[in-house]
Amino acid sequence: MIRRRRAGADGGDPVGEATVGEPTVGDEVDGADAAGRGFDALVAPEASEPTADEAIEPADPAVQGWRRVLRGNRVLWVLAAVAIASLVAGVGLSFLIVSPGQAAADAAAPDAGPITVPVELKALSNDVTIRGDAAFADSVEVKLETGDIGGPAVVTGRVPEVGTTLGPAAIALEVTGRPVIVLPGELPGYRTLRAGLSGPDVTQLKQALQAIGIDPGDLSSNVYDSATAAAVAALYDRVGYPLPEAPDGSADSVRSAREAVSGAEASVASAEQALAVAASGPSSVERVQLDNAVRSAERALAAAQATGDPVAIGDAEDALNLARVQRDAGLAARDASAERAALDSARSQRDAAYELLEEAETGRLAFLPVSEVLYLQDLPRRVDEVMVQRGTIVQSAAMLVSGATLAIKASAAESDAKLLKAGDVASLAMPDGSELSATVTSVEPRKAAGGESAEAGPRYDVVLAPVKPTDAQVEALRGQNVRVKISIGATEGEVLAVPLAALTAGPGGESRLEVQEGSETRIVEVTTGLAAGGFVEITGEVAEGDLVVVGR
16 A cells, blocks of 8 residues: 655644555655555556645545455455355256266156046047048030921020029020020930830920920820920920920921821721630531531441440540530630720721821921930039120030039948948038038049059049038138048037046946046946047946046
């Protein structure tokens, strides 16, 4: 420490000491202070010298002492700080470092005891999950037969929009002011149907009319008759169009009806002749021949008796008996019921032919032009594309249609397919994350196709139908590959369930649970139900939350 002496106010002896700044070269330096503060203290800048008038108060001895301790023992303080830091680090590491003995004790197995799980209340379901493609039925090009129009087939109206559904008796298009009526059927129309014609196309027309609720008459007949014509007239009335005007072919209808009458008359005459022959019995010539045969046999018997030869007598008697039986059969009344029935049928056909002729001649029979009917399978159908517009001429395909009902076509392995059946309930994962209900409509073995691997095993085609989808859902599903989850067994809501490992078998084969109550356990007999997802449904004297033993 540097001490400066200053004179008193009058320039006499010094009156006190004061510590002023750091020491400088030439000042008095306390040996101990110099040793503790080092060389730097000796070369520090010199403090300003106080003036004689400067009043410096004497320093507090206690403060002076602490300053000497802090500044004169800096090395000791550093060593003390290092020691304290080492102590703290050692204590911290003692919590992290585990001795081998403690590690072995911590790794030892706990005391043996039961492993328990709570009884849960949950819904159980067994599901088969597959993927399927959402699509409509195969597309079909609609081509119209316009050969009987007699001019350009100009589209005049009723052009459908894409997405329109075509059902039975719907109007697909309007050509030259006339409707093109949709009917269910497989055979394309190839001719105009009118009275007197017959064939498979007439049968298909009758079946189509019957399917839409119009009575076409006798379905077993393939003849276009008056009942068929009346049904066609009812069809035009339903769609709201007048009957087509009688074309030049009306004369053909009359001619066909007259030919039908002539054929029916000939059939009646033939049936009447057959009945007359059957009902007349034997002719006079046949009667005489039968009587002569009996008398000849009698004479032969008499001659044999005269000879006395027993063999000849026996033969003669047999011949006589045969002749008598033949005469009785020949003279008996014949069964003419078949001939009478044939005559009645022929007369009925003749009467119908006359009625047809009368209607044809008066022009009251309706006919169906081939250009005004369109047969489509699997109705209803959805319009996917329209190739014509109002004012254009129909030359080729008019539109492209597909099945109107969206179907999900999936594939399943044989093991999964055997668990499925038509009517099973399923759910479809929609693209937006929601789910849509569906129903399995068919499960059929897939036909072998070239390129399929036999190692994968047989595959089955599974077809599902969405349940009441909205238009937005149909459009969202169309063309998508979706996840299909089919439920093959489920509980009716939430039930009590435990892991399968919790069940044990009793001496009589009954199912049991070991229920823990405090430190004790008891055996409870239960009835099991559906098992799914590693859990099994149970009923018995247990409740939700009870702890059951699954292992030890």
